[in-house]
Amino acid sequence: MIRTGRQYLDSIRDGRRIWVNGERVNDVTTHPMFRPIVNIRARIYDMQHEDAFRDRMTYVDGEGNRSAIGLKLPETRQDWDDKRLSTDTVLNEVGGVVTRVGDETIGEMWSLYDGQDLLNEVDPRFAQNIRNHVARAIYADPFHVSANTDPKGDRSKRPQDQDPDMLLHVVKETDAGIIVRGAKYETAAAYANQAFTKPTIANWGDSALSDYAVGFVCDFSSPNLKFICRTGFAGRAPETDYPLSNRFDEVEALVVFDDVLIPWENVLFYRHTKAATFIRATLHRYxxxxxxxxxxxxxxxxxxxxxxxxxxxxxxxxxxxxxxxxxxxxxxxxxxxxxxxxxxxxxxxxxxxxxxxxxxxxxxxxxxxxxxxxxxxxxxxxxxxxxxxxxxxxxxxxxxxxxxxxxxxxxxxxxxxxxxxxxxxxxxxxxxxxxxxxxxxxxxxxxxxxxxxxxxxxxxxxWNPSLDFVKKSAGLSDAVVGK
Structure with a gap:
């Protein structure tokens, strides 16, 4: 239910195609620009097993299974107090700020969990898929990140009026799933397990059933993915002079989807502009x-x-x-x-x-x-x-x-x-x-x-309490309410 650091490191040695600073990265766990932050993520996994941290970072469910507090569905105020303590425990132990380590990205899945009624309007399978993936995150403890930002292109034009691949979109449906093409920027993608991938644009191509209105969970070990990373700060100068750069740099990547198959069970919405609009409006509520x-x-x-x-x-x-x-x-x-x-x-x-x-x-x-x-x-x-x-x-x-x-x-x-x-x-x-x-x-x-x-x-x-107060204080008529 909770992974060890070694299990995490083994999980990202999957042959993924990563480049940084003009070179191909053979092992992201040992490359000097990735190793420090990868080791911190492994350390977080190991902390969950240690007596000094276990009770602040994990919980036991009704069936006796132990899982990470950061991934637990929030249902009470105590859940939020526990999550806050768990995050502070991590930051205090590692001695700095790490942002993209999973607890702050799983919440975006919970936002879509809140939109199951919308998903059911198109296909009840999509609502079931989000429930399954929320449950799987709790059970499997993956390093889960979030893919949002596209390369953008010319935003004065519709996606179809320029290179269509500037924005991630579906190019084909198959019995096994959808085929997607395009790219996303994402912090930590090169050393994460999966990402909740969704659109950023509000103009879905003037279509109620746009191929750009798609959201899914992407397994980063999938074939046809490419990770083109910015040059990291770690290793560029001695740690004695740059103690934060060398320990806490979280490397971003342009993740290229070169006709990647997304199995149907990983599709959370597709050709559903209402769901896409909903997730953009509520993405950060957690x-x-x-x-x-x-x-x-x-x-x-x-x-x-x-x-x-x-x-x-x-x-x-x-x-x-x-x-x-x-x-x-x-x-x-x-x-x-x-x-x-x-x-x-x-x-x-x-x-x-x-x-x-x-x-x-x-x-x-x-x-x-x-x-x-x-x-x-x-x-x-x-x-x-x-x-x-x-x-x-x-x-x-x-x-x-x-x-x-x-x-x-x-x-x-x-x-x-x-x-x-x-x-x-x-x-x-x-x-x-x-x-x-x-x-x-x-x-x-x-x-x-x-x-x-x-x-x-x-x-x-x-806004209503302020309006009501001024209406009464100024002696305004009922006709102004709602104007």
Whole structure:
């Protein structure tokens, strides 16, 4: 019911066709750009079996089967408290933020689980398929990710008016399943087991039965898949100088579907624009929680980095510095408050599950993402200019330059040069490195772009209490209601 790290590693040694930096990857588990993050995912699997973590990461069902808490269907507030604790346990153990490790992507399947009535309108098999795949995820414990973004092409044109493969679509039906062609971008695809693959566009080709309106679970060991990855950050510079880049980089891939067979049992909807529209509108009703929780940990990382930097030189006693630290704390606690309240005011979903309060969760996501760049810059200010001018670890170790750096980087008996260098290197990688810039962009777009974040708030906020109050306070007539 719960896998080991070794079982996971064996499962992705399946001959899949992966390229990175212009080279073919023979074994994704040993390649230097993938190995660190693959090992973290394996570590998460192993944690589920260890006495120190088992009770915080797994649960036992009524039949005595043990499964991962992150994959459990949420039905109570306690389920959400347990999921939050499980994620924190992982992030604290690995010592950083990993986003695409499965618990934050399975929620997108739960969103479609809520739409079974829509699926039944086309074919009852599709509703049964989503139930089967949710159950299979709980039972088989796969590394499950989510494939959303297409290469786009010219978005001023219909899909049919350009190269049709720019957007993933069905090219053929067979007795065994559908044949799909196109491509998707996806973080962690090269080292995951499967993905919930669905459309991103709202224009389905002006057709109620569009071949672009398709959603399915894709087994990444399927023939005819190709994974063309961006160059990873791990291994490009020493870990002593870039401790985050070398441990937590989650590599994206352009996944090319070159006439891939999707068995009928893996098809969740097809030629069903209403289902496609539904999933785009509700995709993050669950997954946003785990995503925003990671922003909370990023806030902790920035606060700790800034506070260590100002305390070592005594600047934390200055009011201007305290005010900047307070702004970081307000950002952190704002995220924390939205997450806590979203559980406390959780609401039933259309499919009988319990979802975080949607208005609070989506508002918290806007807070976490829209202010992240400001908080990073505030942390830079508090760390000071030395994060961009400090020599690398090799200079500190060199017999000629090392003594000078020991002299100028030692502050007192508590802050010796090596600790100060480590902190500055950590701050540089958190705030200034290529990896830091990549992660900032990822946080802005990984759960759809900012305009979609605000659209989700607009759809989920209850406008009526404000209208009712002003109607009564201003003495407006009943005729204005609903205008």
């Amino acid at each position: 997954s946003a929680f785990a995503f925003v929780q990671r922003n909370l940990k990023l806030a902790d990382m920035m606060i700790g980095t800034a506070l260590f930097n100002v305390r070592q030189t005594g600047l934390d006693r200055q009011q201007a510095v305290q005010e900047k630290l307070a702004r970081l704390a307000c950002y952190r606690e704002g995220i924390n408050a939205h997450l806590t309240a979203a559980i406390a005011m959780a609401e039933p979903s259309p499919g009988g599950l319990l979802m975080p309060n949607q208005s609070l969760l989506m508002s918290g996501r806007v807070l976490a993402c829209s202010q992240l760049h400001e908080m990073m810059h505030l942390t830079r200010e508090l760390c000071g200019g030395q994060i961009c001018v400090t020599p690398d670890a090799a200079a500190f170790a060199d017999p000629e330059t090392g003594p000078w750096l020991q002299k100028f980087y030692t502050i007192n008996e508590n802050w010796v040069a090596d600790d100060r260098r480590r902190l500055l290197a950590y701050a540089r990688d958190l705030l200034n490195s290529d990896y830091a810039g990549h992660r900032l962009t990822f946080q802005l777009f990984a759960q759809s772009p900012p305009f979609a974040h605000l659209a989700a708030v607009y759809r989920n906020f209850d």
